[in-house]
Amino acid sequence: MAVKLGRLKLNNPVMTASGTFGYGEEYAGYVDLNRLGAVVVKGLSLKPRLGNPPPRIMETTGGMLNSIGLQNIGVEAFIEEKLPFLRKYDTAVIANIYGETYDEFKKVAKKLSLAKGVHALEVNISCPNVKKGGASFGTDPKIAARVTRTVKDETGLPVIVKLTPNVTDIAQIAESVEKAGADIISLINTLTGMSVDLNTRCPHLKNITGGLSGPAIKPVALRMVWQVIQRVSVPVIGIGGIMTAEDALEFLVLGAKAVEIGTANFVNPHATLDVIEGIKNYLADHKIKDINDIIGTFRN
């Protein structure tokens, strides 16, 4: 089940998606973290972030909207308080990083590169819920490239760039960050959406808009992963609405080297393990010995 994403080696292709698995410890009672391909932690900023005022979430048909606003304890507290716990596991730890400025990205990347136990950085240029930074870095190819270069210059770790789907041509952004040195590209982050409360005629979310996730977005995610894979040569991680092993396999067949499980963790804390088991069963049923023999076998 092991996969290689360039220099980043994972025990299996199933990772957690940032923001849906806390700092790992929240789910450690439900999931043996050693069995995961990687744990991607909640997006980290230079200073702790308060996040957006509530209400922050709203259920939708086949999914949910969130406008958390990257509430997190900050990179230093993560290194001191959360990383020692994660180091105990034989699972890749990937730090998702966020900055409001190039300089903040640079500083966060540097601190995490010096801390032992981080295996890769995932650069969040795709959060739809923050006023500064976030998706504004991810919607312009030039700016996306500059963030990528900034982080690459600060770290020897593999750099994953996480893309927003809220653009006209996601493959163009992908090409741009690849050219700027991204080692891996992950996609998609949430789709911007909203929901109206008919009792009050107000938005359900205090932030008005939020990011849509869950099984409702999987077809969009598959389409975008397919578009990106055709245009870049770096490894791609598929994210978006994966609930089951079959969902994950769709991304792998398209050519994604790994997948991230996000919102599914909320409704099924065992989702990651269920997906891993399901992939193993599928491979056994189809007499496929190596997971890599199914990756990129899409026919059209």
Next chain:
Amino acid sequence: MAANIYIGEISENEAVQDNCFLMKIKVAPSFQNPLPGQFVMIRIAGLNDPFLSRPISIYSFSRNENYCVIELLYQVVGKGTRIMAGLIEDSQVEINGPLGNGFDTLSVKENIVMIAGGIGIAPLSMLTENLRRTHPLSNMMIYNGFQNASAVVGLDNMRRLCRNISVCTDDGTMGEKGFVTQIFQKDIKQYVPENTSIYACGPGAMLKSLAKILNKSKFSAQVSLEERMACGVGACMGCAVAIRDKDCTLAFKRVCADGPVFNLRDIIWE
């Protein structure tokens, strides 16, 4: 043993009034004994609509050698609880729990006051049952408020647990007329902050008005909050509530993992 996922089998799911139901769910004996104030996330396995699990506080809990029984007293408020209400005996549900932090039942004073609004009576019933056992010598007074006589729920059980019960309704169709916080305020002089433990659960407006009454005084109160949740385990940060942190700065705490029980004085209402 900590919280985990259990397949629960519904042994009973009866309407106790127009809009409230009592669900009894059998789970494996490995289910950890819950503390009063803790909750479970309940979900119909495999169902994507409604998509999220529903957080429901535990009303009662018992166990024998073969299984545990979790009782949930819940009100139908939307799609999820409406579907729950339609579940028949022997249906299976996924239960994640017990979750959250319960009420502090260690530093209990000699006078116990409970203030329950509507379905907020559910966690306070379990707390009452627990405190009756652990603090038999404490004086207990329970204030229960409901919208009207037909909205009364869980009161028979409360009466069984405690002799000193006050009942009021917004429209006066049962008990005194008025909000439960007003009825409590009339009695407040009977209590001394130093030897009174106050516990409350109810709608946001009720807790806010309780805060107005108590925050001028030296009384402190433990209150259980509710909020829409996605994960229930502290990962998604969706169920945020504004709290005055140690250094008096604003912090968004998670109702699921930092609560659902908070010190009333710490909650920022505006």
